[in-house]
Amino acid sequence: MSSQTAATPMIDVTVDGEVVQVPEGATLLDACRTKGADTPTLCYLETLTPVNVCRVCVVELEGSRTLVPSCSRAAYHGAVVETDSPRVRHSRKLVLELLASTVDLSRASGDVKRWMDRYDVDTARFGPAAAPGERDGRDPGHHHASDGATAETVAQPVKIHDEMYVRDYSKCILCYRCVEACGEDAQNSFAIAVAGRGFDARISTEFDRKLDQSACVYCGNCIGVCPTGALVFKSEYDHREAGTWDEAKQNVTRTVCPYCGVGCNLELHVQANEIVKVTSPMDHSVTQGHLCIKGRFGWQFVQNRGSE
Amino acid sequence: MVILWGSNARETHPIFFHHLLKALHSGARLYAVDPRRTSSAQWADVWLGLDVGTDIALANAVGREIIAQGLVNQEFVEHATTGFEDYRAAVEPCTLEQAERITGVPGDAIRALAHAYAGAKNAQLCWTLGITEHHNAVDNVLALINLALLTGQVGRPGSGINPLRGQNNVQGGGDMGALPNKLPGFQDVQDDELRAKFERAWDCTIPPKNGWHLTQMFEAMERRDLRGLYVIGENPAQSEADADHANALLRGLDHLVVQDIFLTKTAEFADVVLPAAAGWAEAEGTVTSSERRVQRVRKALDPPGEARDDVDILCELAKRFGHDWGQPTAEEIWDELRSLSPMHAGMSYARLDALGGIQxxxxxxxxxxxxxxxxxxxxxxxxxxxxPFSVVEDVPPADELTDEYPVRLTSGRRLDSYNTGVQSGGFASPLRRPETLDICEADGQRWGIADGERVRVHSRRGAIEMTVRYVDELRPGLTFTTFHFPDEAETNKLTNPAWDRRSGTAEFKAAAIRIEKLEAAVGAGG
Amino acid sequence: MPADERARMDLKLLPVEASADERAAVATVFESPSEVPNTDRVAREGLTEAKARRHLLLPALHAVQKAVGWISQGALNEICRRLIVPPAEAYGVASFYAMFSTTARAPRVAHVCDDIACKLAGADAMCATFERTIGPPGTPSADGRATWLRSPCLGLCERAPAVLFQLAGSKNADDDTIAPATVDEIEQVLNGATVPAPAVGSTPQTSGTREPGLRLLRRVGVADPTSLSAYRAAGGYDALGRAIEIGPAQAITEVSVSKLQGRGGAAFPTGRKWDAVAKAAETPRYIVCNADESEPGTFKDRVLMEEDPFAIVESMTIAGFAVSAERGYLYVRGEYPLATARLEGAIRQCRADGLLGADVMGKGFVFDIELRRGAGAYICGEETALFNSIEGFRGEPRNKPPFPVEKGLFGRPTVINNVETLANVLDIVLEGGAAFAGVGTDQSTGSKLFCVSGAVERPGLYEVPFGTTLAALLERAGGVAEGRRLATVLLGGAAGTFVSPAHLDTPLTFEGTRAIGASLGSGVVMVFDEAADMRDIVLRIAAFFRDESCGQCVPCRVGTVRQEELLQRLARDGARPSPAAEADLLDELARVMRDASICGLGHTAANAPQSAVTMGLFGGTGHE
Structure with missing residues (x-):
């Protein structure tokens, strides 16, 4: 935590007819939240650089021809924003429908389900889902057009290549968060990037190599930021497959990592006196939600010792 | 600007390195000083690959260059320091040419470092064990501090000298008085007034003289002045340099008590083992991180079997000695500390929670x-x-390179492992490989040793078998390994126990070795 | 491993070696040995150096693609090692572009255009032949040396059908095109024959009796486009001389007074861009010429670059002089080999003659131009995607603001102008902004190049003053071919709209087309007669947008797929539940793409399909 700085000047933003004050440098999303307007977000995360690709946070900004992504648009004094106009409602509804008809959102947060209800999302209106297929290695350019009878999706086989990660890209909304966490915003390992183009764009290692042959260092930060459960720890995946994952019975305790001297905060998710997952708080200045392989996975010694 | 001097933070302090990379992405410059071209050094604008143990020669040459080129922060030196003239005179002979001869680093790179450091608006000088695991560790640190004083790169936001702590509470241990000469809050045990404050609070008499640090304890064992030892959360049987000798001393004790969360190698020698709860997940308390941030650790799990909270064990022990300390909570103990240690006085549990820790x-x-x-x-x-400026002289590593032991072995850590591996061995890291003796390919070819070949490695203290691996980050004559896997490769049978009189740290970073091919070894190449 | 080949920036490279050819190809992008060799003691290849080299990624990928015909793991590894780029990122970039193959591919590739104009000219039949003789797209020929692929519009619509050859593995064979092409010619080139020279011109106004009053096309067919002296003899570099005389501030004023608007499609006032960059505090500043002309039906910039390349170099130099930029980038569409060669030649000659470099014209200012080739991505015509492409990243558009004049190429203030826009600058400087503004209409000044193709008698590039009506333009092109009846005109390209014959009187101006709910776009006027299968045409447009969406934002990435599926249903009479309901759904998709997409691709992807459905071109009588 940094020490106190001089107070930032405040600016006025009108959100849905009400004037709110936000500090200079704030975004329109900050203004919407200040006003208390429940603004849906998917790709946005406080600790990452906004990529504004999901477009579910769009708002109507006076003077702008198109809707603007509130997560990344800087607020300015006198800005006038509508968050619930027919245009905004339409775009949010359609974005959610387009995603929900393409991606398995069953593991997305309760927020997403709430927004889908609020915007009356009808996932069926683009037709029944097409059969799953292999999506890696697709070339940019020409595709085989379907006959339109079914709606193409990103459904594809689950990737389980090691004892740490499970990657189920049928649940991937391509929010870029994992790429950012693996890249410049945190880990800087750049083990994954977006490959391919258009609807065939996908998260991939180079030539789709397995993770343990890639630059991955298993820090788990990609999993930590994934909003839809496309990336999960193998431990969680196994529990879920076995039907023993029960968040209602889990306690989350914040503590400090036992390795090195940096002071990373850990959140231990404990079920039946067993650590089932480790995360890190987004709001802590040391980690901003990120950990290394030791902090993320190095806890097993506590439990192994119990079983001896 | 950031200088990483003897630190592979990319692997040993990964989250600190995240912050460092943020600065680099926004335009900061990084200089890395390290014998190896580590994964940290690979990010640097300039990497200076000095010979092991020549840090002082390099630092003094940087200092001399700063002085000679008129880059000294005169105002700061004049008003905030003492001893500049002596320092200037002492480093006067430390020319770039001389430093190049001693360190192996070209003079122009040393000059670049000097100019960048002196010219930077803000500069952080960070180090880790590459500076401190030497027989002249304190001199190494003083040589770096001199540079910060010369340039005024200290005491301002963004400028400072920064030892990166290797363990989650090594700072906190010091804070709490786990030092032979300090009471909690770094209060001098020889200061009568301060000692009296503690004696009043604790209703006891505190010996008015400094105790022994770890290395002195081993020397005392050798003299048989120290015959009983109570070890809490430490594994000296594997972590001490010259392990064979250290183990003999541990075995020769009259009485050894080990309190640990594991049955460590040290515990195997013990007369009494007290199983303890894991401080970070099975007990309440605080730890202090490298940036002096005190943070709470919390109990998330019940400890297994008969393992008990350290506080419990100590209080029970006190009871057996005839003192009833009751059953204090961690917070009550902390509040007592706050009442005695002024630097911690403002850190209530409530504030630690609210502020995410306090520095x-x-x-x-x-x-x-x-x-x-x-x-x-x-x-x-x-x-x-x-x-004060300190006059420090370059002294080569204690373990000299000779015809019999011509190769330098240095040691360090890898990303997914930690110390002697008792903790990190508990998870199956996909990154982990069997322990190796890392060498460069050129040496392998020179010595006729293939990548993957088993060899015998001799030092003046012992010999072990290891598997050779070719790596990019080393140059001829320099080899590397870790002590993460003592069961596979007992590295500390090779390392030198020569230690710094002031810090008590052994020279893990500089051993002299000889590598021998195994005769008729199955599957050996070359 | 030698010290200078050691790992950098903590990268984990692939355990695959590059071939000698691949290594040599990658080495060509390093003009001089700029890499400071590492030693056992010092290395200087950290993050700073990696960032400095990143912009060489696209040229390096091109070099390898050209040398061996695809980007192998070993080649990618070599690129990553030399450029200090993480392999996953390099793969992400390589797999973004259609002209790069990340799987083994035959060295001789025919990209057969099956886009709108070529479709009208029989491309489908040609493709069907190759399906039969070689196999589905991508199948290697019998000898393994050749293959064919379908291609989006190659910008040769006036001479459809067109084919682009990517000829790898030979120093003597450069990429080339044939238009009009026949199956026989394509097969001969795939079998190793050299590409024949084009037989037909692209500018009917300059063939035969030369039309008077041509401005932008004034040197076409007059001055040898490969000769600087010919260019100068034809008045070349008078404008730069004049600009230096009047000074940077006045040059910008003239451009502002001329009311010149961008000719790439967005019609933004050029003077405002120049002014903003000239006033920007940050340096360095850049000039970028957007020559990534990829809008289906558009070929005007190609013709200018092929026929008058020095004019582009000169006008960029004037822009650089005006805004104090010392470096220009010319980003040419990858599918334009002839334009690339002509521009490269022009830049080389100008450098040799002191018209580019450290002391331009001996007048003490610095300006040089670097040419960059695109690699098959329509989206890179979007200005911020183009910046990312030059910088060595995926060609994904950035969110705006900040606009290029504040944070453009490499995050610096940047003037980015279309080729045709820049070409106008020469006249503006020479005759003054006011005189220029006298041509055309009040709101649309100067003349305009129109790309007339499809069912007209004389397809080609036509220069007319703004305000000429659509009917008059079609008349110049000889009217509808073979006396058939006009069905519709696609105005502005795939991102434009279909207009009905009822709108033939529309004056071709920015404001005139706006009034009928259309846009001039990039100047495409594609003509369809009553024989055209409009369902097929519209489906091709829908497929185009789906293929060319970068994939970043949801409305465009998924919206273009849903739009194509919907149109497929309509075309196959499988509407759910009714054509009217599908039209409503199309409207909903159009709205979200227009309102919420990041860039112009998504904003306009539904324009043409929606207008076609509205006009009944898609499902009306006769198609039920």
Missing amino acids: WPCPDEDHPGSTYLHGRLWKRPAEGRLA
Whole structure:
């Protein structure tokens, strides 16, 4: 935590007819939240650089021809924003429908389900889902057009290549968060990037190599930021497959990592006196939600010792 | 600007390195000083690959260049330091040419480092065990501090000298008085007034003289002055340099008590083992991180079997000695500490929770904590004791390279492992490989040793078998390994116990070795 | 491993070696040995150096693609090692572009255009032949040396059908095109024959009796486009001389007074861009010429670059002089080999003659131009995607603001102008902004190049003053071919709209087309007669947008797929539940793409399909 700085000047933003004050440098999303307007977000995360690709946070900004992504648009004094106009409602509804008809959102947060209800999302209106297929290695350019009878999706086989990660890209909304966490915003390992183009764009290692042959260092930060459960720890995946994952019975305790001297905060998710997952708080200045392989996975010694 | 000197933070302090990379992405420059071209050094604008143990020669040459080129922060040196003239005279012979001869680093790279450091608006000078695991560790540190004083790169936001702590509470141990010469809060045990404060609070008499640090303890064992040992959360049987000798001493004790969360190698020698709860997940308390941030650890799990909280064990022990300390909570103990240690006074549990930890000193409950130290040196007149320059001389590593032991072995850590591996061995890292003796390909070819070949490695203290691996980050004559896997490769049978008289740290970073091919070994190449 | 080949920036490279050819190809992008060799003691290849080299990624990928015909793991590894780029990122970039193959591919590739104009000219039949003789797209020929692929519009619509050859593995064979092409010619080139020279011109106004009053096309067919002296003899570099005389501030004023608007499609006032960059505090500043002309039906910039390349170099130099930029980038569409060669030649000659470099014209200012080739991505015509492409990243558009004049190429203030826009600058400087503004209409000044293709008698590039009506333009092109009846005109390209014959009187101006709910776009006027299968045409447009969406934002990435599926249903009479309901759904998709997409691709992807459905071109009588 940094020490106190001089107070930032405040600016006025009108959100849905009400004037709110936000500090200079704030975004329109900050203004919407200040006003208390429940603004849906998917790709946005406080600790990452906004990529504004999901477009579910769009708002109507006076003077702008198109809707603007509130997560990344800087607020300015006198800005006038509508968050619930027919245009905004339409775009949010359609974005959610387009995603929900393409991606398995069953593991997305309760927020997403709430927004889908609020915007009356009808996932069926683009037709029944097409059969799953292999999506890696697709070339940019020409595709085989379907006959339109079914709606193409990103459904594809689950990737389980090691004892740490499970990657189920049928649940991937391509929010870029994992790429950012693996890249410049945190880990800087750049083990994954977006490959391919258009609807065939996908998260991939180079030539789709397995993770343990890639630059991955298993820090788990990609999993930590994934909003839809496309990336999960193998431990969680196994529990879920076995039907023993029960968040209602889990306690989350914040503590400090036992390795090195940096002071990373850990959140231990404990079920039946067993650590089932480790995360890190987004709001802590040391980690901003990120950990290394030791902090993320190095806890097993506590439990192994119990079983001896 | 950031200098990483003897630190592979990319692997040993990964989250610190995240912050460092953020700065690099926004335009900061990184210089890395390390014998190996480590994964940290690979990010640097300039990597300076000095010979092991020549840090002082390099630092003194940087200092001399700064002085010779008129890059000294005159105002700071004048008002905030003492001893500049002696320092200037001492480093005068330390020319770039001389430094190049001693360190192996080209003079122009040393010059670049000097100019970048002196010219930077802000500069952080960070180090880790590459500086401190030497027989002249304290001199190494003083040589670096000299540079910060010369340039005024200290005591300001963004400028400072920064030892990166290797363990989650090595700082906290010191804070709490786990030092032979300090009471909690770094209060001098030989200061009568301070000692009296503690004696009043604790209703006891505290011996008015310094105790022994770890290495002195081993020397005392050798003399048989120390015959009983109570070890809490430490594994000296595997972590001490010259392990064979250390183990003989441990075995020769009259009585050894080990309190640990594991049955460590040390515990195997013990007369009594007290199974303990894991401090970070099975007990309440605080730890202090490298940036002096005190944070709470919390109990998330019940400890297994008969393992008990350290506080419990100590209180029970006290009871057996005839003192009833009751059953204090961690917070009650912490509040007592706050009442005795002024730098912790403002850190209530409630504030630690609310602020995400607090950096000491924090003298009262209105104080936000201190993000940096030594700001007093920038007050005019500077407050408190002025910062002294230190005259330090370059002394080569104690374990000399000779015809019999011609190769330098240095040691360090890898990303997914930790110390002697008792903790990190518990998870199956996909990154982990069997322990190796890392060498460069050129050496392999010179010595006729293939990548993957088993060899015998001799030092003046012992010999072990290891598997060779070719790596990019080493140059001819320099080899590397870790001590993460003592069961596979007992590296500390090779390392040198020569230690710094002031810090008590052994010279893990510089052993002299000889590598021998195994005769008729199955599957050996070359 | 030698010290200078050691790992950098903590990268984990692939355990695959590059071939000698691949290594040599990658080495060509390093003009001089700029890499400071590492030693056992010092290395200087950290993050700073990696960032400095990143912009060489696209040229390096091109070099390898050209040398061996695809980007192998070993080649990618070599690129990553030399450029200090993480392999996953390099793969992400390589797999973004249609002209790069990340799987083994035959060295001789025919990209057969099956886009709108070529479709009208029989491309489908040609493709069907190759399906039969070689196999589905991508199948290697019998000898393994050749293959064919379908291609989006190659910008040769006036001479459809067109084919682009990517000829790898030979120093003597450069990429080339044939238009009009026949199956026989394509097969011969795939079998190793050299590409024949084009037989037909692209500018009917300059063939035969030369039309008077041509401005932008004034040197076409007059001055040898490969000769600087010919260019100068034809008045070349008078404008730069004049600009230096009047000074940077006045040059910008003239451009502002001329009311010149961008000719790439967005019609933004050029003077405002120049002014903003000239006033920007940050340096360095850049000039970028957007020559990534990829809008289906558009070929005007190609013709200018092929026929008058020095004019582009000169006008960029004037822009650089005006805004104090010392470096220009010319980003040419990857599918334009002839334009690339002509521009490269022009830049080389100008450099040799002191018209580019450290002391331009001996007048003490610095300006040089670097040419960059695109690699098959329509989206890179979007200005911020183009910046990313030059910088060595995926060609994904950035969110705006900040606009290029504040944070453009490499995050610096940047003037980015279309080729045709820049070409106008020469006249503006020479005759003054006011005189220029006298041509055309009040709101649309100067003349305009129109790309007339499809069912007209004389397809080609036509220069007319703004305000000429659509009917008059079609008349110049000889009217509808073979006396058939006009069905519709696609105005502005695939991102434009279909207009009905009822709108033939529309004056071709920015404001005139706006009034009928259309846009001039990039100047495409594609003509369809009553024989055209409009369902097929519209489906091709829908497929185009789906293929060319970068994939970043949801409305465009998924919206273009849903739009194509919907149109497929309509075309196959499988509407759910009714054509009217599908039209409503199309409207909903159009709205979200227009309102919420990041860039112009998504904003306009539904324009043409929606207008076609509205006009009944898609499902009306006769198609039920």
